Amino acid sequence: MSDLITLSLLETIAGLEKKDFSKAELNQAYLERISELNPKLNVYLEVAKKSDEIPAAIKDLISVKGMKMTCGSKILENYAPPYNATVIERLIRNGVSFLGKTNLDEFAMGSSGENSAYGATKNPWNQGKVTGGSSSGSAAAVAADMCVFALGTDTGGSIRQPAALCGVVGLKPSYGRVSRYGAQAMASSLDQIGPITKTVADARKVLEWISGVDEFDSNVVKTPFKPTELPKDLKGVKVGVPKEYFAQGLEAQVEKVVRAALKELEELGAELVEISLPYTEYAVAVYYILMSSEVSSNLGRYDGIRFGSGRANFGAEAKRRVMLGTFALSSGYFDDYFIKAAKVRTLIKQDFDQAFRECDVIVGPVSPTVAWNLGEKIDDPLTMYLSDIYTIPASLAGIPALSVPCGFSSGLPVGLQILGKYLDEDTILNVGEIYEQATNWRKEKPEL
């Protein structure tokens, strides 16, 4: 029965319907896999005592009643949320149960998984490498077949980047597509919950389950997500290739792999169009002002009164961002930093509005490099921040973005990023799935 764990979500659902295996066998297979690999990879912070439906993994900053929620922080070491997040309620309604809570950078702040108070998650492809972050455990869980699918959150790339570095599919839905009720707020004008899955079709299915209006998150848009039928090929699809995403800093081998993927899209019928997103170079700076400002406000709740221990227990990165944000919002600096950044955010958004007049999707790398060595960037926050250069612009513009495996460099996975118009997850998922079916990188598995 060991093959069970390699099945995608849709294959698992089909197998259960045909009674090829039972839910008990399915959960048993995953629990065995977890007990075998978790000591080695540090993927789960808590494994559920009971899981008897379709087994999923949940990033440990999304509330699941009956399980602890640490947010990767020492502050919340003993916190147990007394309610379910909206996404959890919706998954339960669709026959999903939870194998456990996955590791992450503290309060979702990090690009490597190393900021967790509970130790870094190891990359299943090479255990000396980082998984990416902040949804480190969720991406590794899917890559190592330790769950059918996982939920992560993405504020500046935290779903897409670990998905890319671990060789799985990750979808950041449009801002306002999925309710965040019950997820720890990091930067509320950017945060989104989304799926990390074995296939693109799985990501579509999970998005269908979790999206839609919720009275507990007033930012959710009324337009429902409605997938259309998958086209045969990419004829008529205009793929924008932003020159700024192939500039200095992009590893040569990663560029080669991504260019080969572009060629493949062309062979599948797509038309490649060169586009420009001129304000890309300011995205990281804008993001670090706005995100930190929102973080400093959202993390104000950790005063040790209603939950958790005191503020002395914040890790180094959390402290750094709270201070940066407090500074950017402080009297005398608010106009120079926060307001200016919010204006440049408009320019970045306009870049995309302009580009989407010439193309249907925008394609480029997710990360300028493959997974790096554990410890390599941890003492240099700025270098770490710059590793998110290709994921941050879409977050600032609020548009949907998909990461799909597109090959390997030195034995480590590379992700292809597909960006879409606001609320047009349908097109990026279709492009991603057609590419995935033509290439089948997803059949490659790490040796564990």
Place this chain on the structure above:
Amino acid sequence: MKLTKDQVKKVASLANLPVTEQEEELYSKQLSEILDYIDKIEDAAATKEVKPTFNVSMNTNITRPDKVSINLTQEEALSNGSSKGGQFVTRGVFENE
């Protein structure tokens, strides 16, 4: 821009963050480097006069029916903090003044 150790101390106190002298030193260096990088937005902001973007969903004034629904019980709401007689226990506000 540079953030001196004294400024770090001030910001930390505004953010209610306990930091050691050693941390003040480290954060002064790291935050200065980050701010030096961030200052580049100056160039972009100067190119065009635009309105700031705070929220891309464009949702405004979203309301829901004002009706009572199942919510946390008092016991659940208090379950993660220290409480006494159905209320949270906090430090006195004026004790540290």
